[in-house]
Amino acid sequence: MSFIHVQAPGLLTTVQDLGREGFGPLGVSPSGAADPISLRLGNRLVANSESAAGLEMTLLGGTFHFPEAAVVALTGSDFGASIDDATVELWTSVEVRPGQTLRLGATRSGARCYLCVQGGIVVPSFLGSASTHILSRIGGFEGRPLRKGDVLEIGSATKSYRKRTIGPRVRDCLSPRGALRVTRGPQWDWFPESSQRAFDAAAFRVGEESNRMGLRLEGAPILRAGAEQMITEGVSLGAVQVPPEGLPIIIFVEQQTTGGYPIIANVICADFRRIGQLRPRDEIRFEQIELETARSLLIEQEKLLASEELILE
């Protein structure tokens, strides 16, 4: 058995996999990686299954000591990683020799960086997943973000190192710039035309109080004409909820399963990972597209993930 010693946890580091779907009737939301594509690719680089558990770091990475040899990959945003002072290439599998230390710093790009280890991070499975749900203290490592001194178990795997990397063209395609694409939300019609237009045209700033439950947006308020009360109903991942004061909240991975605020729009699946890479103070806009277009974009994204040019050896 081999282990990772957490010498510094970073700002907010949790064990995540692709989440626990299917427990909505209990009020349990899926949780899972905020940028699932980075986790999936990181796992493939180290020859894990896509759904193996890895570490999700937020804005500031940690310091991890490896007493034994390991094969790791860092994906997502660039946190300026090094192993014993040698720079570590992102999106590439790397061999760690016994006794080496992996250090990450503050982000130089987006919000989250993933550390995937060959064999995966082993924690007790809760409802079929290793994902930490911070608010309800379930899943992951003792249901909480990592702390200094934690020792994580690495799953046994026949150690095999091959240098694998994700091609730059694919990386570009997976990170489209520009507006977050949305489809109309169930309560789009509850907003007067002026608010609908304002929503389509406005720029919002991601607020400091954003987290894995939701991203609070700042900007010109999106107001409703009436004060009609909504009957609480189910909320989808990526829903753009508008409370009475008019500042939207993007519902995210550690989401409430139901809610009572009108939902003006919903971010498309193909852009979920981009929400996971948004930092406080980032500026965003929304672009409305049709359901069919959203579906084509998802199919395109999955095709790219399955393509032969994805992983270069």
Add this chain to the structure above:
Amino acid sequence: MTEVARFQPASDRSLLVRFGHEITIYSNQQVRRLLRLLESEPIAGVRNLNPAYCSLLINFDALRLTHSELEAILRGYLFRLEDVRLPDPRQLEIPVCYGGEFGPDLNEVAALHGMTPAQAIELHASVTYVVYFLGFVPGFAYLGELPEALATPRLARPRRSVPPGSVGIAGKQTGVYPIAIPGGWRLIGRTPSEMFRKDRDNMSFFSIGDRVRFTSISSARFTALENA
């Protein structure tokens, strides 16, 4: 009564099924019937279900299903809804220590309705509530209906953290906070019973459809039950 069910896409991978536009026992039973049917005969590609008062949100894998394909399959389910038998509801009792530090809003709620705190407690404990659904956070049950005379709007400024076990009211709903979370419901008491435990078979104390009564207990009894 299948004609009352309406479909609406909620996102590019979810579909809302609504049974009317008001909270009634009947519309909630329709939700529970459809939930039951979907749990016993799952549709390939459906990933998650979020029941609520009179709607069911169905999340699906958009690579395997389209909204219209899912709707077509669901129509077949809706035809059979009236044949779905719901299990006999469980009758549950929840001990609550009302007022004091456990129910910091009790006095204000009573005053708002021109009654004494004792009358407010009596009223809250006088009716049998229905668990309409579990949602928001793990194990949170939406219970209704609160007697009209107790219906109270949420706090203008939600608390940053509500202790687990707190019994709150909001509008004509009442509920018990299972975990420490921010919350805007008015707190009138606290129960020593644990609402959500991951080491228990049925992790949630409540199940959808349960019938629930609150019983008033002393703080001494609260402490005894908490340490039991």
